[in-house]
Amino acid sequence: MPIRRISAADAYGTLRANPDSNWPRRDDPANRFAHFADPSFKPRFTLEPGQRIFTIGSCFARGIERTLADRGFDIPTLALKVDKTGWSGDPTTILNNYVPPAIAPQIRWAFGLEEFDIDRHAIEVAPGRYIDPQLTLGFRPVAAEALVGRRNDISAIYRNLASSHVVLITLGLIEAWFDNRSGLYINCPPPKGIVRTDPSRFELHVLDYADVTRSLADLVDLLDRVCPPGHRIILTVSPVPLQATFTSSDVAVANAYSKAVLRAAVEPFVADRAHIEYFPSYESVVLTDRSIAFVDDQVHIQTSMVRFNVDRMINRYVETGDDTIANVIARAREDGAAGRFQAGLKRLQQAWTSHPGNPDLAIALARAHLRAGNGAAAESLLLALLETHESVPGRTLLARHYNESGRHEEAALQAEKACEHGKAMLDPSLQRVEAYYHLGRFEEGFVVLDRIRWPLERKSLLLHWKARYCERLGRLEDAEAFLRECNGLVENALYMAAFAEFLAKQDRWPEAAEWVDRALLHDPNEKTGLRLRAEIRKARLPSRQAGVATADAATPLERAARWSTALIRRAVGKA
Known part of the structure; x- marks a missing residue:
């Protein structure tokens, strides 16, 4: 039986009116699946902070x-205080409900519609010691009075x-344990011990669509x-997802069935009952790259992903009124x-769809x-902007993207056009300098450097680029002077490694080794420094001393390697 019946005319009308009826292209600036996926939804009611x-x-x-509590909502479940003498797990998980049919009994007990019976609903694992199977794993056996008190x-x-x-309500899984008692x-x-002593009491049910909807x-x-x-x-x-499956299927296959059944079972309630809505957090997570959506156990969700989904729920459900572009x-x-x-x-993508x-x-x-x-989405966006508006920030940003992509x-071209509107502007000039360097246009690039009005806090970057240009122009003394002045102004691993490479x-390997050590002490992952360290330790160069080397003589490279290692050991307190 269909959950919705829609006339052909209405169906085509909805297709035309729905801006999200098709999948977006990857380079679409408004691609709602870029980075964290954001499938759209249209709430039928609103929320107010404090509710x-x-x-x-x-x-x-x-x-x-x-996260909702941090946003100003009243969340009563956070008020539960857990006595850890009877609970060894994470206190916040004591209220977890994983299977749909296990939720209603807890409400019935709370409102006196049914009575919690320790003989029927608890498990006696030792004489006078009980566990409550309506709780998640993490319980310790406790006396009957303590268990009833916690309930x-x-x-x-x-x-x-x-x-x-x-x-x-967040629905979890459909591999459900049934208590025949x-x-x-x-x-x-x-518990496995109870299964051995009372094998007929519990059985595993893999629920179907009808079970969940019921x-x-x-x-x-x-x-x-x-x-x-x-x-x-x-x-x-x-x-x-399921952490493990009790069936013979691969856990990924079992999980796919579980989530498909739950997702399908929700839809008739959303279609038939005006006060029920579906929030697509599941789709948001599973349509996002797993490397950024999940933590390393491939089961739990990254905190940033959870926060993102709560933010987008609040942004849709909480009325904020019209807002200016500047505020967005x-x-x-x-x-x-x-x-x-x-x-x-x-937030920016949503504003872009409206403006x-x-x-x-x-x-x-x-x-x-x-x-x-x-990058493709950014490039498409900027090129479209430049067709209708002349924008120095737009051209500068596009030039930066091209430089980072090796499209110098x-x-x-973009940096030159940006500089036409202000020849000494810092950011477009910097992109121009970088492009000219990689294109071998050294004389032109150095002229641009001399014309730039650099703020004092950026002087080290100016000196760094001047040194690189002087080196390529064969002005080695000037290059060294600029590098020394640059490293005298700031302590930056990139600049130190550049001097070491020079x-x-x-x-001049002993001096280079000293600057390699300095760079790696500031940033152990600095790539140029690591490469030079490997060359120092692995390469074998002939002695530059006149005559035949003695047994105790060492090449400059070998002396540099020993000196470099000694410096590091002193720095970390091993020598």
């Missing part, structure tokens, strides 16, 4: 609730549903009974400064794309 939001679900829900504390938290404006699904695998219908009806009138429900599917750009800068770079990029062609917004969005490694002819080319 009470009750979160139910897996560990992804725990990450969401902490009462959890029920008190669930009773906050009676005053919650919004219920956010209680007739309920539980939230964790039964449990969701029960849950939604229950929430309609206990929540206040006018409450809203936001459903989402946890992107956190300023907030995107604030996002970047606070480590929420992806949120800033998406395409705005020059300031184009520049800000191009910068964000370049930072994200989306194009970089020189000295090595003059076969």
Whole structure:
């Protein structure tokens, strides 16, 4: 039976009206899947800071609730205090619910619709010592009174549903353990010892679509009974995959089935019930490169990814009114400064869809794309801007992109055009200098350097470039003087390594080794310094001393290698 029936005319009308009905090109400046994926959605209601939001679900829900609290929402689940004498795991995970049918019983116990019975619902693992299988792994066996007390504390938290404006439910998985004694699904695998002593009590159910929709219908009806009138429900599917599967399938295959069933089961409720919406956090995570979406265990989600999804949910659900382009750009800068770079990029993309062609917004969005490694999108954006607006920042940014991509002819052209509007402007002149250097236009580049008005804080960069140009022009004494002055102004590993390379080319290895050590002490990963260190240690040069070398004589390179190693040992306190 279809969950929606749409006439042909309406279907084609929706296709035309939906700006996100097709996949964007990778080089589209507004590509909503660039870096962190941002599939669109259209909320039917709004949220207000200070509202009470009750979160139910897996560990992804725990990450969401902490971020929501930071944004000014009232999150009652954070008020639970955990007695660690009976709980060895992360205290925040004690409320985790992984399988849909295990959620409703906790609400029924909280509101007195059913009674928690320790003989039926708990597991006695030793005489007088019990565990609660409705909790996740991390429990310690406790006395009956302690277990009932903890269950009462959890029920008190669930009773906050009676005053919650919004219920956010994150569905986790469908490999569900069923307790034949209680007739309920539980939230964790039964202990192996209990399985051996009572093998008929528990069994694993791999749920299907009908199982999940039936449990969701029960849950939604229950929430309609206990929540206040006018409450809203936001459903989402946890992107956190199965850590392991109890079936014979590859965990990736089992997880794909699990998430597909959960995602499909949600859609009829969104289609049929006006107070229920789906938030696509699952799609956002799984459509993002796994190397930036997941931590190293390939299971849990990066904090930045969770924060990004909460930010985009709040940005859609919370009314902010019309905003100026300047404010959007300023907030995107604030996002970047606070480590929420992806949120800033998406903020700019959303503004761009409403204000395409705005020059300031184009520049800000191009910068964000370049930072994200989306050079093609930034180039497309800047070229389109320059067709209609003359922009020195736009040409300078494009020249920088071309220089970084090795396209120095194009970089020189853009930098020259930018400099026509201010011959001594720092940034476009710098891109021009870099392009000319790689193109071998050394005389022209040095003239540009002499004409630039450099601020004092950038003088070291000026000296560095002058040294590079003088070296290529054969003015070695001038080059050395500029390098020494540059390194006397600032302590920068790049400049130190450049001086070391210059000295090595003059076969002045002991001096070069000293500057290699200085560079690597400041930055152990400096590439030029590491390359020169390898040459010092591995190369074998003949002695430059006259006559035949004695047994104790060493080549300059060997002396430099010994001296370099001794310097490092002294620096780290090993000598």
